[in-house]
Amino acid sequence: MSGSNIKITVKLIGPFINQLGFSEKTMEFPAGATVETVLSSLPLDPRRPRIVTRNGQAVASGEKLGDGDRLAISPLYSGG
């Protein structure tokens, strides 16, 4: 970890994998990064409904992240 950066594992779900070209990777962000910091660093269509979870719990975009957090970004599935 360089300086005061934190490491976040980003897990994409469903078609986001094909749109962004990866399934899961660990990325570095400055300490104090929020969910929004991560989301805005990714070329995701902001109009597309999605659900973001941190360590398995749904999170709001303003929430601060901690080192080692896992962020899963999924389209808003409706369950078949």
Next chain:
Amino acid sequence: MYGWTGNILRINLTDRTHKVEHFDEEFARKWVGGRGFALKILWDELKPGIDPLGPENKLIVTVGPIAGIPAPNTGKTVVAAKSPLTGGYADGNLGTRVTEQMRKAGYDLIIIEGKSAQPVYLYIEDDKIQYLPADEIWGKGTYDTHDWLYKKYGKGAGVLSIGQGGENLNLYSMVRSLEGRAGGRPGIGAVMGSKKLKAIVIKGSKPIPVADPEGMRKLGLEDLRKVGEIDKKTGWSIQGTTGVLAWCNEVAALPVHNMRKTHHPDAWKIDGERLNNARVATYGCPNCTMRCGITILDHEGHESELDYENIGMLGSNLDIFELDQVASLNYLCDDYGLDTISAGAVLAFYADAIEQGAIKGDFRFGDAEMAKKLLGMAARREGEVGNLLADGTLRMARKIGHGSEAYAMQVKGLEISAYNCKFIPGMALAFGTSPIGAHHKESWVITFELKQTARDSYGPEKAAKVIELQRIRGGLFEFIVACRFPWIELGWELEHYVEYFNKTTGLNWTLNDFWKVADRIYALMKFFWVREFPFWDRTRDYPPMIWFDPKNADTDGPIAGKYLELDKYNQLLDHYYQQRGWDKRGIPTRKTAEALDLSQEADQVEKFTKLE
């Protein structure tokens, strides 16, 4: 009357007679089609307490007013009967060419009564009805059966069939149509088998009565194109429903080890990404431009079409994380004509009961080869074990004893689909109040629950959302009869369906008209259950007790230490009943029944139970 043909084909297999009857516009407006028609016929014509596997039960095949016309995803047909698995009302929808062919043959409803002395299949071509010997296909799997029938009647014919599961009265056997499509989870295949009816083949040549045929055709084709474009843009069908597996694993909602666990480090091995990478073909229902049938080769080299429920219930729930083996189990279920959800739940329950020491046996979680053998035994009812497994988890638990009913993962006798609600109160309510037993098709509330409410809330907002979704998914889409995926997965607005309905029928309905029909149908489905089980109480709307057991709480992950609380679940049920106008037992009150134009039905149910 437009939209409906108004024709009912009534077939009696005992004496091989048939007649065409007619329904009027009042019936059509009140029940619309599909689930509405099936329910009303079964309510009116079945004597309470009949043996679901006896000749008195009736098999209903029915469509809705927009079914079969070229418009987004109108290729579905509803099959229904009294369930041999649950003893209650049962139906299911499946994508099939029967939809269009049946409408072109001139029927909205087929009622099949009695029981043939010999195995037969039905050939229906417009007004011609033939009862043909099924000796060459009886005993065969659904793949061979379909091939045999296609050779005779051509690939364009509508075909419904059963496999060995239905023939041998496996209680969770289904009706099969195209490739991986099947419907009628609560044993509709066994009802067909009990009538010695191996298959139904339908061909039609008449026009479907549409009020504005040119307008509807133009609109329908244009909308099919648009839906296809949205799918391409969003990429939904790249993984289809199977994308849900990775998400459920993240949020601790995946069925693992008979739902004792909610996530697993190997889940990625059977997820939608792996499935898409292994894809060899894609199949879909008729009139669909977002085909979701991802097909891969199984361990033995067969094509096997998988969706999320398949990989969840036959994969993670059995601790099987080899994708080709999961595909093999799925292929066998399709070929035997067994419901993959119940089959996965049954095998997991069996392994669990052995692990708990409640029964002796040599099946262990993760043993794919043994699971294949057991599926065959269950489909053929082979020996003591085959017979035990063929009866579904609730009956199994009652035979096994030792408190195993607590972890028989079912509601009202129907096995729970692949969402582990150990700590998801709203989704547990959706399963608890699903009107055919636990099924995800009625109300899938998890993403709403996790995104827009507190996960641990048992508040009225969750009950309201369950009802809203039931009205749309279990109501509208089941009675106009169309696949719900364009709406739920691509955001294709419900107003489109109002337009299709109005252009087809010439009526001028709004969504509110549909909601009233939906509420009427939900109330009558409950009356059906109450008439069969007159000492009805709310415990029948409970999920399995293990979800309320603190000892069952996860020890790690997002919901470590959490479990459902029974008194709070009861509060949630109260909210649900209150919002629906049902009493504390979960039975619609007389006032509610009357507001839904069900006075006569309320009079009948009062012969069994006093209404409030």
